[in-house]
Amino acid sequence: MTPALLGVVLETDLPALAQEALQWGAIPDLMRQLARLGAAAVSLPLATALGAMLAFRPRREGTPPRTPAVIQTQILLAVVGAIVMLVVGQSLARAFGIVGAASLIRYRAKVEDPKDAGVMLTTLGIGLASGVGLYLLATFATLFVLGVLWWVESLEPRATKRFRLRVVTKDPAALKPRLRPLLRRHGAEYELRxxxxxxxxxxxALPLDQRTDAVSTAILALAPDGGTEVEWEEKKK
Incomplete structure (x- = not known):
């Protein structure tokens, strides 16, 4: 086939193929996606800000402190709600579809971090957005939620393991002032009981990456003449 003839064929067939693709819904409406993307650019940051205002509200005197996991989940659920409503739009069928899909989620194992449950709901909303052809919304929502998760997880306290440390020594009064800076150098939070x-x-409370044997060796080095014993007992949650 000559180049001229190939050009004639393409010029003749491509408009028909494009029209057929649009007729069968193979190419999502770009304007519709851009409209949803514009709405997401406003609603998702707004939902995050309002959710953070509620999550970080001043605590009344005498009330128990809020855990970081609960604060993170409250912010994330506000974002999840905005994503779901962007996917639903004015479609009643999508609303019933989301309810049906959410009912399929069963937690047979205990979810220790409630934030993980929020991430599961987020992935459900992103999957539904992809399934109905809102590809730009799904991509933007994924990147936005990644940013929110990075932010809220940066607020988490350092993960630690808790122990009862017992040090047997000949002269506790002399060892105590030397033991405290040693524990601090190893990143430990401690309280003399x-x-x-x-x-x-x-x-x-030791950082997760801090080994007890290294701390024990350092404690024993404080009394090189011997007579010192170190015992660690991990506390149960």
Whole structure:
């Protein structure tokens, strides 16, 4: 086939193919997607800001402190609600579809972090947006939620393991002022619980990547003459 003839064929067939693709819904309406994307650019940041205002509201005196996981989940649920409503729009059928899809979620294992449940609902909304052809909305929502998760997870306190540290020594009074800076150097948070005639007992929170044997070796080095014992007992949650 000559180039001239190929050009004639393409010029003749491509408009028909494009028209057929649009007729059968193979190419989503770009203007509709751009409209949803513009709405998402406003509603998702607004939902995040309003959710954060509620999550970080001043705590009344005497009320228990809020856990970071609950604060993060409250912010994330505001974003999830905005994503779901952007997907639903004015479609009653989509609303029933989302309810049906959400009812399929079953937690057979306990979800320790409620934020993970919020992420599951977010992925459901993003999947539904992709399924109905709102590809730009699904992509933007994914990137936006990644940013929100990075922000809220940066507010989490450092993960630690809690132990009861018992140090048996000949002279607890002499060891105590030297032991405290040692624990701080290893990133430990501690509280002295008791002082005996030959022992010190601490409640200690160690970073997850800090090994107890390294701390024990450093403690034993404080009394090179011997007579010191170190015992760690991990606390149950």
């Amino acid at each position: 008791s002082v005996g005639a030959d022992e010190l007992c601490f409640d200690v």
